[in-house]
Each structure stands twice: as structure tokens, then as C-alpha cells.
Amino acid sequence: MMVVAALLSWFLVGLFIMFAKRYGWGQPIRQEGPQTHLKKEGTPTAGGIGFVLAMVLCWLGMYLTGHGGGQKELLLILAALGMGAIGLVDDLLKIRSRMVGGKKELLAREKFPLQFLVGLIFAIFAAPLAPHTWVHGLGLYGDIVLYTLVMVGAVNAFNFTDGLDGLLGGVSIIVLLPLLGVSPVSVLMVGVILGFLWFNAHPARVFMGDMGSHAIGGVAAGAYILHADVWLLPISAVIPVVAVLSVVLQVLYFRRTGGKRLFRMSPIQHHFEELGWPETHVTLRFWIITALGTALVWSVLRGTLPVI
Template structure:
């Protein structure tokens, strides 16, 4: 089914690119971002709509044939769709603002409560299904809090990892590799991302957008919670963790020092671009770091399988 997901994604993302060019649904580029990115102005965006839709359609087909994966995979898919809808609203606002003006994006104070709500709904149903009880003294209530924070944190971390051609797509595929034997949704997402990367390879013909990054973060967090070990997620997803930490540290340092910067630019991938690394070098080296982290997780899962 991975191949089917890849082909459906390839078709839908290609269709989205065609429609985007016809109607002018291009990505606005921040003037304060890396100057090398200014030439990307107008590139079709929200490619995540195509591969998330492919993920959903193929999963529904599997569900109808009795191969959808049960309650855990249904919960995982619902979390991906819930977070994806939040990202979709953000994508549509960006597209609309470039075409006719108006509000440019969801503000953090608007986006974060919605993410918390979806994360909490996921956590309530995930806690009884997860292989571990992490906070015995608090029981499921403690795990609900933990899983909510992990879900919201992962969604934002994967979102901050986007911004370079193929970076987030490649990182996400690698992070999900240890789960392909136990999570059908992860299998389908990897396939859908392969179809998307056909067009997102440098120089990208389409950008992912927030719908895609939000859905990926939800699947990664949910799959590690439900099928593996929640503490292994930040090891495999070391690049998203570093990306979100770089933003937090940059903001904190900027405020503490009255305007000084800890990094040349955040998230961290843009810092390395400002140091002179070509975009393709940053992407490949971040993939390699992710592969090392995921290899560690793979070894740990084989040595210490999740408790039943």
C-alpha cells in the first residue's frame, strides 16, 4: 500500500501544482529570511493538502477491506487530520493574503489553543492504548498530560523544521522507518511523502505548507506513543527538537540581551545557510543526523521492545 499511497500522492500534488499556477496560489517569502530564498517567491505552496488527502484516501480504502489497523490507527489518523486542519487554515490565510491582502496567518495565541485541544483529545483516547504507563503515581491522568504536551510539541517542532527543499519530507520518512512494521498509517505517510518529494526536490516546484507539517508531527508523535516509546521520539526526531529549541533560545536571548542574536537566524537550518552552507548541504547533513538518531532508536526497540 505504500506504493499506492506514493502514486496517489504524486498525482494529487501534481494536480495541486497545476491549479496553483493557474490561479496564482503562490508562497509569499519573508523579506527578513535568507536572501537566497527570495527567488522562491510565488512557488506553489500547501503541497501538504495533496499528500494528506492521499494518506486519507488510501487509508479509507484499507479500512473498507479490514486492513486499517484498528483503534490505534484510527486515532492516529484522526489526530493527523485534526492537526492538519489547523495547518490548512494557516495555509489558506497565507495564500489569500498574497492574492487579495488581509490577515497573513494564524497568530500563536489562536493556533496554540487549537493544537492543545486536538492534542488533549488524542491523549485521552491514547493513554489506555499506549504500551507504557509513564507516571504510575498519577496513572492515566499523568500520561494524558504528557501525551498532550508531546503531541503539541512534535507538531510545532516538525513545523519549524520545514523551510528548505526536501528537508522535512526526508527527515520525517527517516523518523518513521522504525514503525513501518507496526503502524499502517506510518507506512502510508511514508509512501505519500515519497510522492510529494518528487516535486519538492531542490529546486522545489511546491512547498509543503503547514497542513503537511502539522499532520506529519501528529503521526510521528502518535505512532511513537502508541507503538513504541514516547522517550525515543526526541532521539529519532533530533533535528525537529533542535529546530524548535533554536527558536525558543533565539527569542529568549533576544529579549534578555535587548536585541542581540544567539544564532544568525532561526530555526537552526537558516543559521547554517547564513554561515554559507548551500541549501542542499544543510538538507543532506540534517538527514544524516536524523538517520543516526533513528538508528539508535531502531537498536533500542530491538533490544528493549515496548512493554505490553
């Protein structure tokens, strides 16, 4: 099924690129961002529409034939769609602002309540199905709060990791590898990202946009909650964690010091670009770091290391 998902994603993303070029659905590039990125202005964005659609269609086919994976996998699909829909609104605003002007994106005060709502709904249904109870003394209620925060945090962390050609796609595939034997939706997500990467490899012909990154974050967080160990997610997804922390630290340091910067630019991948690392070097090295973290997680899940 991974092969089918990859091929369908490749077809749908390629079809999306064709329409995006025809109608001008291009990515606006921030002038204050890395100067090497200015040439990417107008590259088709919101390519996540293609691979998320491919994932859903493949899952529906599996579900109708009795191989959909049950309640847990349904929750993962719904989490991906819920978070992806929020990202899609952001993508459409960006495309529209570049074409005709107007509002450029969802504000944080608009986006976060929606993310928390989707995360809370997921957590309410996921807590009774998860293999562990983590917030001792509070039972399911504590876990609902924890899983909501993990879901929202993961979605934003994976979103901040996007921004370099192939970076988030490669990181996400590696993060999901330990779950391929237990989660059909994770298998499909890996497959559709592979199809997407055909076009997103440097130099990218399409960007996934917020719909793609939000859906990936939802699946990654949900799969670790429902099938593994929620505390292993930040070890495997070390790059998304560092990316979101770099943004938070940059903002806090900027406000505390009256305008000074802790990093040359955030998220952290752009800091290394500003230091002179080629984009492809940053991407590959971040993949390597992710692979090391995921290897540790895999060892824990296989029982070769104690879970502390």
C-alpha cells in the same frame, strides 16, 4: 500499499500544483529571511493538501478491506486530520494575504489553543491504548498531560523544521522507519511523502505548507506514543527538537540582551545557510543526523540496547 500511496500522492500533488499555478496559490517569502530564498516567492504552497488526502484515501481503502489497523490507526488518522486542519487555516490565510491582502497567518494565541484541544482529545483516547504508563503515581491522567504536550510539541517542532527543499520530507521518512512494521498509517505517511518529494526536491516546485507539516508531526508523535516509546521520539526526531529549541533560545536571548541574536537566524537550518552552507548541504547533513538518531532508536526497539 506504500507504492500505491506514493503514486496517488504523486498524482494528487501534481494536480494541486497545476491548479495552484493557475490560480496563484503562491508562498509569500519573508524579506528578513535568507536572501537566497527570495527567488522562491510565488512557489505553490499548501501541497500537504495533496499528500494528506492521498493518505486518507489509501487508509479508507485499507479500512474497508479490513486492513486499517484498528483503533490506534484510526486515532493517528484523526490526529493528522485535526492538526492538519489547523495548518490548513494558516496556509489559506498566507495564500489569501499574498493575493488580496489581509491577515497573514494564525497568531500563536489562536493556534496553540486549537493544537492543545486536538492534542488533548488524542491523548484521552491514546492513553489507555499506549504500551507504557510513564507518569507513575498519576496513572492515565499524568499520561494524558504528557501525551498532549508531546503531540503539541512535535507538531510545532516538525513545522519549524520545514523551510528548505526536501528537508522535512526526508527527516520525517527516516523518523518513521522504525514503525513501518507495526503502523499501517506510518507506512502510508512514508509513501505519500515519497510522492510529494518528487516535486519538493531542490529546486522545489511546491511547498508542503503548515497542513503537511502539522499532519506529519501528528502522525510521528502519535505513532511513537501508541506503538513504541514516547521518550524515543526526540532521539529519532533530533533535528525537529533542535529546530524548535533554536527558535525558543533565539527569542529568549533576544529579549534578555535587548536585541542581540544567539544564532544568525532561526530555525537552526537558516543559521547554517547564513554561514554559507548551500541549501542542499544543510538538507543532506540534517538527514544524516536524523538517520544516526533513528538507528539508535531502532536498536533500542529491537532490544539490542537497554531502555534506560
